[in-house]
Amino acid sequence: MSFSTVTKNELARVVGKDQCCKLAELAALVRMDGALHSERQKAALTVVTENAAAARKVFSLFKDLFGVHTQVLVQRRTRLRKNNLYVVRLPLAGEGEEILERLGVLDGQGRLTAGLKEELVRRDCCRRAYLRGAFLGGGSVNSPEGTYHLEIVTTSRRHARDICRLMGRFGLGARVATRKNWYVVYLKESEQIVDFLNIMGAHTALLDFENVRIYKEMRNQVNRLVNCETANLNKTVDASMRQVENIRLIASTVGLDGLSPGLKQVAEARLNHPDASLRELGEMLEPRVGKSGVNHRLRRLEEIAGRIRARGNRDSHLTSGKDLRPVMK
Ligand SMILES: [Zn+2]
The missing domain is CATH 3.10.28.10 (Homing endonucleases)
Structure with a gap:
């Protein structure tokens, strides 16, 4: 009916x-x-x-x-x-x-x-x-x-x-x-x-209507949340992959030893734990670093990788940055 x-x-x-x-x-x-x-x-x-x-x-x-x-x-x-x-x-x-x-x-x-x-x-x-x-x-x-x-x-x-x-x-x-x-x-x-x-x-019809409506709205809300979380997760995974790529590039050109100790530590932690969150990475460091500190260092690594990409393999030009130890001297 x-x-x-x-x-x-x-x-x-x-x-x-x-x-x-x-x-x-x-x-x-x-x-x-x-x-x-x-x-x-x-x-x-x-x-x-x-x-x-x-x-x-x-x-x-x-x-x-x-x-x-x-x-x-x-x-x-x-x-x-x-x-x-x-x-x-x-x-x-x-x-x-x-x-x-x-x-x-x-x-x-x-x-x-x-x-x-x-x-x-x-x-x-x-x-x-x-x-x-x-x-x-x-x-x-x-x-x-x-x-x-x-x-x-x-x-x-x-x-x-x-x-x-x-x-x-x-x-x-x-x-x-x-x-x-x-x-x-x-x-x-x-x-x-x-x-x-x-x-x-029509009070019974009203209740039936409301039940279905509430169920429908909850289902939509759950779907939205799931989609949102999936989107965030994808973003996190993408970011981590990019970081690992940057670090590998640095390692294969100037080498991680060319980085300041703080950056080197984060770079190694990220390479070993590609799926760790920023907070988790920070906790692996000695001394510990907060989420925003880790984020800051990863961004510095990204800048270095960017410069390497821009200048090709002339790593000698990169040693002047304050993030790099002047290894070539
Ligand atoms: Zn009347």
Whole structure:
């Protein structure tokens, strides 16, 4: 089962605090998935969903709020898509119009409304319920293992904006994009998705999401650390190899005896221990030398090797440096 379905199944079990919240949630479900049919005498409101739990919720909200029994039909789809479609059908006789008015589908004059009826979302509890209904009716959320993405898809630009605005009341920076003839309200940031799951009351989904997210972040952090350490290690190995090369060059040209005693000691220690750290090298010396002292001497050796490379084999010219004993005299 996808993370989206698990989340919706959880939300389908969340019941609004008061009647006002239940009405807001049902209004959202009807606006997302509802259609009015008026063929012959069989005027009806249908709410169509792929999610069985959402269909059950629509059924029980109608019963709870208006005391009406809706019919639930299952359309099995076999060819293109495997999911069944659940159709909740409310015949529109008698009090039908009043129900549609209360749900904000019709205005006071019996005309279809374009946007969200503000009365439905006056209270904070109702705004949460409305968003829950909107998500149940047309939302989906990626598993946190993949890219962070949550969306609510609607056919109405106006409704997309309404949803966006409601989410904004909770500090969520949702955006609207178009996809063919659809309007997609979406969130891309993991923190915002977590907040939204919380606002709707999907607490189990929220915990699952957080666990995966934390695990993912830790894994990335560990990878970064490992990469960083590997990079440092490579740098150290490269430096040591260069030092050994320098010392070998000096040994084969002017000879290590031509170096001052301090430099000679470090040169010998490095040749014998190519994998020792600077600190370790310092501890091998007599008297001991700190890390920066060792580093300083190795740099002097590098300068000498550099001069040797620059001047070729005329080592007599090198004996004047203060690091070298004047062996040729
Ligand atoms: Zn409420």
